[in-house]
Amino acid sequence: MIWKLRIFFGIFIVSRLAFAQPAQTVVTFDFVQKKAQERSAKPFHSPKADLPDVLRGDKLNYDSYREIEFRHDKALWLKEELPFRLEFFHPGYLYQDPLKVNEFSSTHVQPIRFVQDFFDYRKLDFKKTIPADTGYAGFKLLYRLNDPNRWDELGSFLGASYFRLLGKGSRYGQSARGLALNTGETDRQEEFPLFTDWWLGKPEKQSDTLLLYAILDSVSCSGAYEFLIRPGETTIADVRAVIFLRSGNLVQAGSTNRESLKTIGMAPLTSMFWFGENSERKPDDYRSEVHDSDGLLMRLENDALLWRPLCNPTSIQHQIFPATNIHGFGLLQRDRAFANYQDTFNSYQRTPSVWIEPRGKWGEGEVHLVELPTHFEGLDNVVSFWNPKVPPQPQQAFAFAYTLHWGMQPDGNFSTNRVLQTRIGADPRDASKRQFVIDFTANESGPPASTPPQAMVHCGDNAVISDTQVFRNGISESWRVVFSLKPKAENKDSVDIQCAVKRGTETLSETWIYHWNPPSTQLKSE
Numbered sequence: 122m123i124w125k126l127r128i129f130f131g132i133f134i135v136s137r138l139a140f141a142q143p144a145q146t147v148v149t150f151d152f153v154q155k156k157a158q159e160r161s162a163k164p165f166h167s168p169k170a171d172l173p174d175v176l177r178g179d180k181l182n183y184d185s186y187r188e189i190e191f192r193h194d195k196a197l198w199l200k201e202e203l204p205f206r207l208e209f210f211h212p213g214y215l216y217q218d219p220l221k222v223n224e225f226s227s228t229h230v231q232p233i234r235f236v237q238d239f240f241d242y243r244k245l246d247f248k249k250t251i252p253a254d255t256g257y258a259g260f261k262l263l264y265r266l267n268d269p270n271r272w273d274e275l276g277s278f279l280g281a282s283y284f285r286l287l288g289k290g291s292r293y294g295q296s297a298r299g300l301a302l303n304t305g306e307t308d309r310q311e312e313f314p315l316f317t318d319w320w321l322g323k324p325e326k327q328s329d330t331l332l333l334y335a336i337l338d339s340v341s342c343s344g345a346y347e348f349l350i351r352p353g354e355t356t357i358a359d360v361r362a363v364i365f366l367r368s369g370n371l372v373q374a375g376s377t378n379r380e381s382l383k384t385i386g387m388a389p390l391t392s393m394f395w396f397g398e399n400s401e402r403k404p405d406d407y408r409s410e411v412h413d414s415d416g417l418l419m420r421l422e423n424d425a426l427l428w429r430p431l432c433n434p435t436s437i438q439h440q441i442f443p444a445t446n447i448h449g450f451g452l453l454q455r456d457r458a459f460a461n462y463q464d465t466f467n468s469y470q471r472t473p474s475v476w477i478e479p480r481g482k483w484g485e486g487e488v489h490l491v492e493l494p495t496h497f498e499g500l501d502n503v504v505s506f507w508n509p510k511v512p513p514q515p516q517q518a519f520a521f522a523y524t525l526h527w528g529m530q531p532d533g534n535f536s537t538n539r540v541l542q543t544r545i546g547a548d549p550r551d552a553s554k555r556q557f558v559i560d561f562t563a564n565e566s567g568p569p570a571s572t573p574p575q576a577m578v579h580c581g582d583n584a585v586i587s588d589t590q591v592f593r594n595g596i597s598e599s600w601r602v603v604f605s606l607k608p609k610a611e612n613k614d615s616v617d618i619q620c621a622v623k624r625g626t627e628t629l630s631e632t633w634i635y636h637w638n639p640p641s642t643q644l645k646s647e
Contacts, residue, residue, distance in 0.1 A: 143231035148223075148320050153334045154345040154363050154518075156318075160336065161343035161365035161516065168218040168256070168317055175250050176213030186214035188243040195239065196263065197224070198323070205324050205331050206263040206272065209233075210279055211240055212255060218281070219256030223320045230320065260319075262331065264352050275352055281313045282337055283391070287473060288356045288528035294392065294413035294472025295452055297525060299337045299346055300364065301386030301506050305439040305491030309381050314339035316346070341382055342366045355528030359480070360388075362522070368515040384489065385513070386506030388477045388523050392452045394431040395498045398461070399543040401555075404496070410461050411498050413472045414452040416540070417490050417505055418532060418631075422446040426631040428540045429490060431503055432638070438492040438615075440636060444507070445485045451476035452505055453532060455541070467498075476531040477507075480522040485510035538562050538622060538630035541599055545637075554587070554605040555637070561600045561622050561630045563593070574622045574629055576602040584608045584616040591622070600630075606637070613639060 146152075174180065189211045197207040212219040212235075222233040235255045237247065259279030266273040267289055274293075276286035282299030302312035314337050322332035333348040344364030351357045366382075392414040396403045403409075417429040422445055431452075432438070444450070453474035456462075462469045486509045495502040513519030526532075541560040548554035573591045580586050589604040600622055608616060616637045622630040 143229040145228060146225070146230045147228065148225040148230050148322075148334065150334065150345065150347045150361060153320065153336060153347070157336050157338075157343045157345040157363070158365050158518070160338060161367050165338060165340045165343075165367070168220065168315065171255070172212060172217050172219055173251055173255060175247065176255075177217060178214060181213040183214065185245060186211075188245050189213075190241045190243065192239060192241060197233070197321070203324050203326065204264065204328055205275075207260050207321060208263065209239075209260045210258040210277075212258040216258035216280055218315050218317070219258060220316060221256050221318045222260070223318075224323055225320050226323045233321075260321075262350070266352055266356075275356065276350070278316065278319075282316050286350065286356045286358060286525070286527040288352075288531075289354045290471065291473040291527070291529060292468050292471045294454065294469070295475055296391045296501065297475065298386075298389040298391060299335070299362070300339075300342075300344065301384075301389035301504065302339065302341060303381070303383055304386050304389065304504050304506065305437065305489065306383050307437065307439075309383060312339055312341055312382075314342065314344075337362075337364070340367075355526050355531045358525040358527070360523055360525060361480075361520075363518050363520045364513065365518060366513055366515045382512065384506075384508045386489065386504075386508060387483075387521055388479075388525075389504060389506035390452045390475055390477070391501045392431075392503045393495070393498060393501045394433055394492070394503050395495060396433055397431070398456070399430050399545055400433065401545050408463050410456065410469070411464070411467075412454070412469060413501075414454050414474070414503065415456055416453055417488075418449075418451055418453050418476075419444060419447065419488055420449040422448060424448065425628075426539075427634055428631045429634050429636075430540070430543045432492055432636065433495060433502070434492050434638060435494050437494070438490075438636060440490045441508075442488045442490070443486075444488045446482045447479060447486070447488065447507065449476060449478045449532075450488050450505065450507065451526075451532070452503065455539070457529065471529075473527045473529065474531050476526040478524045478526070479507075480524060483507065483509065483521065538600075540631055540633050541597065543633070543635070548588075548605045551605070551607070554607045556603065556605050557618070557620075557635075559602045559620055559633055560594060560597060561602065561633075563598050563600050574600060574624050576604070576620060577623050578602070578604050578618070578620045580606060580618045581616050583614060584618075586618075608639060615639075 199206050223230050234253045261277040262275040263272045264275040278284040283296045285296045300314045303309050316335045317338045318336040320334040331350045335346045337344040342364050347361040349359040395411040397410045397412050419427040454472050457470050459470045491504040493502040538561050544558040548556040576589050576591045578586050578589050585607050587605050592601045594601045618635045620633040621628050
């Protein structure tokens, strides 16, 4: 299952007691890659096996875990007044895979031990019950992101290979992962790789970047990861990775192995979509929209742009889009109007979009979009990733790199005449039809208001498009495309639809693509 509870509590503080004796070692990506390759030649060892009993889920529940609080005054790099700080999460409860943490400089490396005195346990009696070699659940990054006089959260790495970053003015929403294996496959079990070991690069006094290395490990593979993080209006993370699949005789009996790896999800993103403007049946909720992201954008090798609005289906939907040498893709939150959410607590209008740009050519492959049904906004139910057509071979290095952009509008200016909104309702003239209303931004380079463009609308052979019209929407300065769709009488399946604004043979807009389900199969109010 690809859902995850979105719970992030507790932070950790560091003092000299946390450090073992530093060793003279130069930590580089090659250094970490060698360790990952060596690990891939051995069977996977779950860090969960090393978790003390007192921290396991049957002993440490939601309420007791919340009792554990970090002591902010000794965060890593605080006393040295460096431009970044780190605070660590306590292991236990949901986070039962403790990770090992090291700090490195240009010449030395030293492990950061687990120390109970770094935490305030309040009424919990954990005195001297947790060994110093236990490790941490994860960590968060602090930076003066929005105000030079205030330390803000820049991001967190917590749980399996999940991580989240923030640009200026944004708040937590969707997550990224290091790798996703068999995500959305109904005939085999999904595998969740873990970040098990970290090397945190100590920044210089004037640094505006943070360098991190990690080992990713799982039943089927091991890998090395590099993160170079640059905070800003849009926070950027350059990611470099090399993974090694374990050979079949190294995979634990009864577990997912390389023969059953159907998808190897590179640059995966995980988000939440409960309902939005395109939802034809909404839950009984005071808000008109609830989502962290509202669409998947893809930029193909020929620079064509595809926009796929997200949905909340009643059963799993798994769409695959062929994308050789893709130029970029990501889950975006385009609707930035508070009036459309009316949520003063979650502030969905401020959740970041995440745009992914491959570095180098990724070759033949496909973008996957997996949507799961949900009746609750606290569960992430949307995943996107890129899957290579030719999978890596066991024990052979499989390298790839990409850049993550986290911000309010990380797709920049390349997406002209973009899709603004999608609305669906009954055709007032014919109850057997559904009416679609799509707004595209009217870019200055487009046709003047006196000469509307043409709308090119197509659908699968299990439905019919009719009554296509284009209007100028002077309020939002957009082109409004309206059309009706009538499923064929015998059809009870989904209908795939495409729409773009054109002038002659020239495409002026993104191509809107939609996977429409008949109303009888759509989400009902509860």
